[in-house]
Amino acid sequence: xxxxxxxxPEMSVQEAETxxxxxxxxxxxxxxxxxxxxxxPSRQMILVIRQExxxxxxxxxNRFSVNFQKAAKSFSLKISDSQLGDTAMYFCAFxxxxxxxxxxxxxxxxxxxxxx
Amino acid sequence: KAxxxxxxxxxxxxxxxxxxxxxxxxxGHRSVSWYQQTPGQxxxxxxxxxxxxxxxxxxxxxxFSGRQFSNSRSEMNVSTLELGDSALYLCASSLMAxxxxxxxxxxxxxxxxxL
Numbered sequence: 001x002x003x004x005x006x007x008x009p010e011m012s013v014q015e016a017e018t019x020x021x022x023x024x025x026x027x028x029x030x031x032x033x034x035x036x037x038x039x040x041p042s043r044q045m046i047l048v049i050r051q052e053x054x055x056x057x058x059x060x061x062n063r064f065s066v067n068f069q070k071a072a073k074s075f076s077l078k079i080s081d082s083q084l085g086d087t088a089m090y091f092c093a094f095x096x097x098x099x100x101x102x103x104x105x106x107x108x109x110x111x112x113x114x115x116x
Numbered sequence: 117k118a119x120x121x122x123x124x125x126x127x128x129x130x131x132x133x134x135x136x137x138x139x140x141x142x143x144g145h146r147s148v149s150w151y152q153q154t155p156g157q158x159x160x161x162x163x164x165x166x167x168x169x170x171x172x173x174x175x176x177x178x179x180f181s182g183r184q185f186s187n188s189r190s191e192m193n194v195s196t197l198e199l200g201d202s203a204l205y206l207c208a209s210s211l212m213a214x215x216x217x218x219x220x221x222x223x224x225x226x227x228x229x230x231l
Contacts, residue, residue, distance in 0.1 A: 044120075044222050052218075102164060103172050105161070108158045
């Protein structure tokens with residue numbers, strides 16, 4: 001079974017600064033997706049960024065980028081130029097590509113607060 | 117394009133009752149999955165449906181059940197409610213065309229409180 005671990009329950013950062021959220025995972029699969037989802041207070045969860053395991057290049061989406069280390073099973077999220085709207089719970093998630101299921105395995109989440 | 121719609125958004129039940137939650141996926145999406153979110157256990161997978169067939173099921177007791185209709189709308193039911201069933205229930209939909217795409221879109225959730 002796959003597991004996802006987020007070791008930072010809470011983090012804070014000043015507006016305009018950079019912050020990195022950590023995530024490690026455990027799997028015996030070779031082909032999978034990794035995700036970072038954002039859940040703002042009382043709002044729906046949205047996809048921030050996706051990484052396909054077979055791609056060596058790290059995914060980027062505007063101010064969001066990941067550091068994907070497949071051998072170390074590490075998948076961290078870097079948020080540059082933090083904005084107040086980035087305040088949210090951030091969940092790291094794993095999805096196995098094989099088998100046709102889109103089941104997500106989530107970490108416990110990191111609560112990020114961006115301070116003005 | 118409308119997003120994933122979940123109803124009701126909030127509900128309060130008492131122990132022993134049953135509840136039905138509804139999820140309308142994004143138009144054209146054929147896969148619907150459900151998750152339970154609690155402060156203690158985090159986000160846990162309940163079930164996944166594709167073309168009216170249950171594709172995968174999480175480790176929940178038989179009191180939790182679901183189904184998907186021909187228009188891709190889905191419902192989940194929890195019978196004989198327990199205090200521990202209090203949670204935010206999230207529905208997610210995806211296109212699921214030609215295999216998994218890895219892109220799930222979530223609704224705002226149904227917050228269930230069991231008294």
